[in-house]
Amino acid sequence: MEKNNRKQMAKRSYGSQFLKKQTIERRSDKAIYVREEYHERLSRILNIIGNGNIPLYAYLDNILKHHFELFGEDIIKDYDKMNKPLF
Known part of the structure; x- marks a missing residue:
């Protein structure tokens, strides 16, 4: 992900x-x-x-979504390095 996208995500409020x-x-x-x-x-x-209105599973889903948005490209690169094609 580009630096600009990371900065835009960081600007959003935690709650949003x-x-x-x-x-x-x-x-x-x-x-x-x-x-x-x-x-x-x-x-x-x-x-x-969250005023008790957000279930834990939804909160964790949002955290994981953010993690994969931030580190998705890095994860794919590392995965591709470790997972060599058979042919």
Whole structure:
């Protein structure tokens, strides 16, 4: 991703980037394990900043989306280096 896009993402408020509801259905989600200290921290953020209106799965989905937007090109480059074609 270009530096300008990264700067634009950084300019958005935290709430507008991460504290928004998602359209994914809870039943289709997979279980994940999070460190207890992170779970407590995430829950406090959601309760205070998110006013208790955003479920944890939606918050994590937004964080992961942002991560892949920022580092997607780097991930693909590293993946391609490690995953050599058979032919």
